[in-house]
Amino acid sequence: MIGYIIRRILGLVIVILLASMITFFLMHAIPGGPFDELKMPLPAEVKAQILKKYGLDKPIWEQYLRYIWRALHGDFGVPFQSPTETVLSLIARVWPVTLQIGAITILLSFTIGILLGILSALRQNTWIDYLVTTLATLGTTVPNFVIAVWLMLIFSVTLRWLPTGGWGEPKHLILPVLAYFLAPTAVIARFVKVNFLEELRKDYVRTARAKGLPERTVIFKHVFRNALVPIITLLGPMIPDLATGSVFIEVTFRVPGLGKFFYTSAFNRDYPMIVAMILLIAVLWGITYLITDIVYALIDPRITFT
Amino acid sequence: MRDVIRVYKKNKLAVFGFFVITIIVILAIFADVVSPYKYDEIDLISFLQPPSFKHPFGTDSIGRDLMTRIIYGARTSLIVGFSVQIIAVGIGVPLGLLAGFYGGKVDYWISRLVEVMTAFPGLLFAIFLMVWLGNGLINIIIALGVTSWVGICRVTRAKTLEIKGETFVEAVEALGASNSYILFKTILPNIIRPIIVMVGLGIPQAIFGEASLSFLGFGISDPMPSWGKMIQESLGYLQGYWYMGFFPTLSLAITVLCFNFVADGLRDALDPRMYGRRA
Numbered sequence: 001m002i003g004y005i006i007r008r009i010l011g012l013v014i015v016i017l018l019a020s021m022i023t024f025f026l027m028h029a030i031p032g033g034p035f036d037e038l039k040m041p042l043p044a045e046v047k048a049q050i051l052k053k054y055g056l057d058k059p060i061w062e063q064y065l066r067y068i069w070r071a072l073h074g075d076f077g078v079p080f081q082s083p084t085e086t087v088l089s090l091i092a093r094v095w096p097v098t099l100q101i102g103a104i105t106i107l108l109s110f111t112i113g114i115l116l117g118i119l120s121a122l123r124q125n126t127w128i129d130y131l132v133t134t135l136a137t138l139g140t141t142v143p144n145f146v147i148a149v150w151l152m153l154i155f156s157v158t159l160r161w162l163p164t165g166g167w168g169e170p171k172h173l174i175l176p177v178l179a180y181f182l183a184p185t186a187v188i189a190r191f192v193k194v195n196f197l198e199e200l201r202k203d204y205v206r207t208a209r210a211k212g213l214p215e216r217t218v219i220f221k222h223v224f225r226n227a228l229v230p231i232i233t234l235l236g237p238m239i240p241d242l243a244t245g246s247v248f249i250e251v252t253f254r255v256p257g258l259g260k261f262f263y264t265s266a267f268n269r270d271y272p273m274i275v276a277m278i279l280l281i282a283v284l285w286g287i288t289y290l291i292t293d294i295v296y297a298l299i300d301p302r303i304t305f306t
Numbered sequence: 307m308r309d310v311i312r313v314y315k316k317n318k319l320a321v322f323g324f325f326v327i328t329i330i331v332i333l334a335i336f337a338d339v340v341s342p343y344k345y346d347e348i349d350l351i352s353f354l355q356p357p358s359f360k361h362p363f364g365t366d367s368i369g370r371d372l373m374t375r376i377i378y379g380a381r382t383s384l385i386v387g388f389s390v391q392i393i394a395v396g397i398g399v400p401l402g403l404l405a406g407f408y409g410g411k412v413d414y415w416i417s418r419l420v421e422v423m424t425a426f427p428g429l430l431f432a433i434f435l436m437v438w439l440g441n442g443l444i445n446i447i448i449a450l451g452v453t454s455w456v457g458i459c460r461v462t463r464a465k466t467l468e469i470k471g472e473t474f475v476e477a478v479e480a481l482g483a484s485n486s487y488i489l490f491k492t493i494l495p496n497i498i499r500p501i502i503v504m505v506g507l508g509i510p511q512a513i514f515g516e517a518s519l520s521f522l523g524f525g526i527s528d529p530m531p532s533w534g535k536m537i538q539e540s541l542g543y544l545q546g547y548w549y550m551g552f553f554p555t556l557s558l559a560i561t562v563l564c565f566n567f568v569a570d571g572l573r574d575a576l577d578p579r580m581y582g583r584r585a
Contacts (some may be wrong), residue, residue, distance in 0.1 A: 011421075018422045026438055138559075141566045143514050145521055146555040149537060149544070157548055164544060247430070248518060252541065262430065263522060266437050274434070281430065 077272035098245035098257035117192025139186030236292030320571020393451025402462025506569035
């Protein structure tokens with residue numbers, strides 16, 4: 001087990017190094033830099049000074065090695081779009097916005113998703129079951145910015161209850177969360193339903209019912225626990241996904257979070273921001289996969305590592 | 307083959323999806339004939355018109371007919387959807403076959419590559435490639451193709467591993483067939499069904515991807531219409547001009563949904579063991 005974890009962590013480090021290398025070199029291979037003639041007409045000497053200040057005059061491999069060295073010391077450089085801050089402080093400033101939406105979305109989608117899943121398993125082939133199936137199909141196939149536009153058309157344009165975008169007040173949270181939470185809720189509901197149905201067909205349920213336990217006890221004390229354990233595999237990958245936010249939702253609703261900054265950074269060729277954000281995302285994903293696998297093994301003793 | 311059609315026909319949603327997609331494909335192919343205007347025809351006098359007999363879906367901020375642009379947008383979506391899958395198959399299938407068949411070092415490095423690709427959320431990587439390549443139809447196809455072969459590669463590898471040990475493969479090997487013969491004439495025909503299913507699931511994802519990239523402004527360049535771009539353009543006008551956002555989102559949603567219905571039907575018909583698993 002310990003050997004397995006160490007090997008997985010080593011694998012994770014290799015993957016992150018590769019990811020950083022690919023992003024770094026691709027980013028610098030893009031024709032045009034942040035200090036192009038058109039964007040910033042500067043005298044040659046001043047430009048040379050700036051390039052020197054940011055280390056852009058060195059060969060790429062040297063820039064990369066310097067970058068990794070500094071990154072290991074917690075210094076990811078200065079974002080070109082906001083030179084008075086550091087990359088870390090900018091991320092620290094905008095990330096909470098995204099985390100706030102992400103946390104509410106996770107909470108809501110798990111409670112509602114599990115509830116809908118159980119209901120549709122217990123009331124199979126009724127309207128609630130069809131509703132869940134329809135929502136699941138919509139949530140997993142239709143792009144979330146399409147859902148965002150529909151929500152805007154309903155709640156902001158027709159009913160005029162909520163603003164079409166912005167940030168700062170609680171009412172600005174509602175539409176982004178709604179647009180965001182449909183897909184994970186749908187996935188969870190469908191997953192819970194399938195698991196619940198599978199569990200209901202097992203022998204111990206028949207035994208419990210045969211010995212005369214009330215249906216409520218059978219469902220909540222016996223089936224409930226066994227059916228919900230596999231949800232951890234779903235929760236794992238959902239956390240980094242929701243924690244890093246959706247570029248589309250944040251752009252649509254003008255939410256100043258991580259996703260929106262990824263977008264502006266990509267548009268403005270802000271190398272330090274982009275590389276740092278991609279690394280952040282890659283690290284988050286890697287760690288969650290690792291933790292999910294370990295936690296799953298701890299819960300289910302049938303899984304062994306080799 | 308008859309079996310496949312019989313199972314497919316049982317799935318009503320899949321039949322419905324196929325029907326709708328046939329209509330969309332016909333509209334897209336004959337866009338020049340069926341659309342009432344030209345997609346880049348600017349009519350500054352009748353800008354931001356609500357739906358009417360003259361303009362069934364209304365007009366945009368510079369007076370272009372929205373129905374025309376939606377029909378041409380279908381053409382863009384379909385071209386991207388299919389071309390991206392051609393690239394994805396072109397990369398994913400050979401890599402999967404090699405990894406599954408040769409194992410060892412080849413498998414190790416291909417698997418690492420797959421892992422790196424999954425470490426990024428696919429669309430972020432595609433955005434990244436678009437920044438590098440610049441806007442345009444061909445570049446979108448490349449960016450999405452390069453980022454969407456991973457699923458196909460995984461399935462191909464797993465199925466190759468599964469089938470490599472079968473007696474008939476050993477028999478062909480014992481008869482002295484070359485490796486390329488075994489790979490392409492013995493193994494590939496036997497794993498083609500799950501690959502077709504993956505392609506079926508991949509088409510709506512590619513359409514989704516194109517719309518997303520164009521929505522963010524990293525996609526199709528003007529004046530070529532794209533649903534994603536039309537949705538983006540509508541955002542500033544939604545308050546007063548609902549139809550600008552309504553029709554493109556509806557077209558995109560219907561197309562993506564119907565392709566998914568078809569893919570589900572194909573999966574049930576071609577690869578019953580995959581049932582319930584989604585890529």
